[in-house]
Amino acid sequence: MAPGFYTIYWRDMIRYFRFKTLLFSSLLQPAIWLAFFGIAMAANFDQLYTKIPVPAGVVQVGYLTFMGAGVIAMTTLFTSLFSGIVILFDKNWGLMREILASPLRRENIIAGLGLSGVTKSIIQAIIIMGFGMLIGVGFFPGFTPLHVLVSFFGILAFVSVFAIGFIFLSAAIAVSMESPEGLQGVITLLTMPIFFASNALYPTAGFPEVLRIIASWNPLTYLINGIRYYAIGDRFVSLGAEYTFTGMDIAVSFLALVLFTTLMFLLALWRFRKAVVT
Amino acid sequence: MTAGTIEVRDLRHAYGDFVAVDGLSFSVREGEIFSFLGPNGAGKSTAINLLITLLTIQSGSAVIAGYDVAREPARVRESIGIVFQEETLDRDMTAWETLEFHGMLYNLDREARRKRIDELLALVQLEAKRDTLTKHLSGGMKRRLEIARGLMTRPKVLFLDEPTIGLDPQTRMRMWDYIRRVNREGTTIFLTTHYMDEADQLSDRISIIDHGKIIATGTPWELKNTLGKDLLYFETSDNPKAIAILREFPTVRNINEKKNGFIAMVSEDGTHLLPGMMERLIGEKIDVATVNMKKPSMDDVFLHYTGKEIRDEETGKRVISNIRPGGR
Numbered sequence: 001m002a003p004g005f006y007t008i009y010w011r012d013m014i015r016y017f018r019f020k021t022l023l024f025s026s027l028l029q030p031a032i033w034l035a036f037f038g039i040a041m042a043a044n045f046d047q048l049y050t051k052i053p054v055p056a057g058v059v060q061v062g063y064l065t066f067m068g069a070g071v072i073a074m075t076t077l078f079t080s081l082f083s084g085i086v087i088l089f090d091k092n093w094g095l096m097r098e099i100l101a102s103p104l105r106r107e108n109i110i111a112g113l114g115l116s117g118v119t120k121s122i123i124q125a126i127i128i129m130g131f132g133m134l135i136g137v138g139f140f141p142g143f144t145p146l147h148v149l150v151s152f153f154g155i156l157a158f159v160s161v162f163a164i165g166f167i168f169l170s171a172a173i174a175v176s177m178e179s180p181e182g183l184q185g186v187i188t189l190l191t192m193p194i195f196f197a198s199n200a201l202y203p204t205a206g207f208p209e210v211l212r213i214i215a216s217w218n219p220l221t222y223l224i225n226g227i228r229y230y231a232i233g234d235r236f237v238s239l240g241a242e243y244t245f246t247g248m249d250i251a252v253s254f255l256a257l258v259l260f261t262t263l264m265f266l267l268a269l270w271r272f273r274k275a276v277v278t
Numbered sequence: 279m280t281a282g283t284i285e286v287r288d289l290r291h292a293y294g295d296f297v298a299v300d301g302l303s304f305s306v307r308e309g310e311i312f313s314f315l316g317p318n319g320a321g322k323s324t325a326i327n328l329l330i331t332l333l334t335i336q337s338g339s340a341v342i343a344g345y346d347v348a349r350e351p352a353r354v355r356e357s358i359g360i361v362f363q364e365e366t367l368d369r370d371m372t373a374w375e376t377l378e379f380h381g382m383l384y385n386l387d388r389e390a391r392r393k394r395i396d397e398l399l400a401l402v403q404l405e406a407k408r409d410t411l412t413k414h415l416s417g418g419m420k421r422r423l424e425i426a427r428g429l430m431t432r433p434k435v436l437f438l439d440e441p442t443i444g445l446d447p448q449t450r451m452r453m454w455d456y457i458r459r460v461n462r463e464g465t466t467i468f469l470t471t472h473y474m475d476e477a478d479q480l481s482d483r484i485s486i487i488d489h490g491k492i493i494a495t496g497t498p499w500e501l502k503n504t505l506g507k508d509l510l511y512f513e514t515s516d517n518p519k520a521i522a523i524l525r526e527f528p529t530v531r532n533i534n535e536k537k538n539g540f541i542a543m544v545s546e547d548g549t550h551l552l553p554g555m556m557e558r559l560i561g562e563k564i565d566v567a568t569v570n571m572k573k574p575s576m577d578d579v580f581l582h583y584t585g586k587e588i589r590d591e592e593t594g595k596r597v598i599s600n601i602r603p604g605g606r
Contacts, residue, residue: 004385006382007379007382007383010379010382011368011371011375011379014371014375015368015370015371018370019370090368093365094366094367094368094369095366095367095368095379097332097362097364097366098360098362098366098380098383098427099383100332101330101331101332101355101360102355102380102383102384103352103355103356103383103384103385104383276332276333277332
């Protein structure tokens with residue numbers, strides 16, 4: 001017999017693959033970021049920064065490669081945060097009443113939603129990686145096939161944990177709200193600081209103090225560090241800033257994300273247990 | 279006395295200061311169609327939401343199919359089917375997927391699900407719409423699909439909250455047929471409605487509910503009979519005087535003046551009383567403009583129990599306490 005969360009997952013996947021336009025545009029959007037913003041910025045930055053000498057033995061990484069990791073993270077963030085909207089629609093005009101009146105445990109609703117969000121994020125991450133490398137993102141430089149494989153799964157692990165955390169956050173907000181417009185507003189308000197106070201598009205080293213503190217607590221920063229470690233390496237220079245990651249740094253980043261996701265799960269569970277839909 | 283399929287005692291529910299359900303007690307027998315008839319805002323939906331575990335019981339108790347709603351909500355959920363008042367469908371899923379999803383929610387195994395879906399699509403005559411997205415179904419088809427969904431788990435009780443709201447008259451009649459068919463197959467049905475004809479046509483027993491309270495319970499026939507056999511209406515030149523005269527005739531009850539200027543009353547045998555009444559009124563120099571006599575309909579019963587002018591009267595209350603035949 002299928003586990004309870006599978007029911008929620010099954011239905012969400014039906015919807016995901018049914019809306020071809022939505023599916024296509026959600027996959028195309030990050031590619032467009034890379035192709036336009038990425039290439040345009042890289043053309044400027046690389047002129048400036050490749051002239052600065054690099055310490056011996058450290059790799060200089062082009063901007064497109066640097067922000068490639070940021071685009072994977074950004075896409076995961078946006079997709080996950082906006083995933084809650086379906087819950088609100090379900091609550092107001094859809095199946096939430098049926099689901100809440102069924103014997104399905106609330107944990108299973110949240111788990112099913114999380115799993116379907118992760119599936120979507122993984123598909124997106126893979127497509128961004130593939131497309132990015134086609135247009136010149138230099139991921140996995142000089143890696144052995146085994147190293148590439150390990151790195152690939154490393155990236156997906158980071159993406160998954162992060163995605164679940166933000167799906168739970170989004171679900172918790174969505175189930176507590178009444179109007180889609182309000183939800184859209186709250187989520188847009190959240191995405192801005194999370195995205196810009198991170199190292200997605202630029203190094204945080206030059207940030208003012210306050211912004212740097214925010215960035216150092218930002219889950220998105222942890223995700224991006226993880227992706228860069230696996231995609232680029234443990235020591236490189238980009239935009240004039242030097243990055244060094246030890247295995248310990250990455251383990252701590254991962255655990256921080258696990259902790260964040262756990263907290264978000266509890267938050268979502270609390271909100272769903274409170275939820276009354278009549 | 280054997281316990282009914284639904285046993286409710288002193289159910290109360292308030293939203294802040296507003297008491298939506300005010301001490302409901304009733305019993306639904308196995309295999310019957312039982313209706314809550316009441317105006318909008320009478321507390322019907324709150325009552326049903328309490329029974330189907332979507333709202334938490336604040337006070338009182340409810341037992342459905344032997345399970346306590348407050349203590350064993352999961353068991354109750356497995357024993358009931360629900361058709362919500364609002365359309366609760368995913369517009370972008372097919373009829374088949376809608377039922378499959380429901381079966382999965384309730385943990386039916388794959389074989390049982392598939393078999394049951396075929397049976398139910400046949401029962402509600404939607405076989406041809408199996409792979410149609412629900413957004414392309416008509417209002418009546420959507421309702422039928424929701425009824426089929428409510429029956430997926432072979433529930434002991436099917437709850438129908440305003441099942442024909444917003445449907446055209448023909449579709450409503452067809453829907454009643456489906457509901458009767460489901461009932462004949464052994465499912466106890468609890469429905470709420472504000473349509474008198476629906477309650478009258480479908481129900482084995484009706485509770486009239488208003489302001490969160492049950493005002494009367496009985497079979498449609500019993501309820502209509504409490505109004506007496508005949509309803510008489512007079513329009514006269516001097517209503518107060520006419521009322522004083524007519525009140526003295528045998529078997530006349532509940533005589534009063536309606537807002538629209540008619541005198542209304544009930545009596546046991548209008549056909550024999552009317553000539554004498556006319557003679558007396560004319561003798562007293564009262565002009566009678568119109569006379570009307572009819573058998574009570576469910577509308578009259580409803581107006582009788584929920585209409586302000588009647589409910590406030592002593593006589594009205596006495597009548598109410600007399601019936602409650604299946605009373606507890």
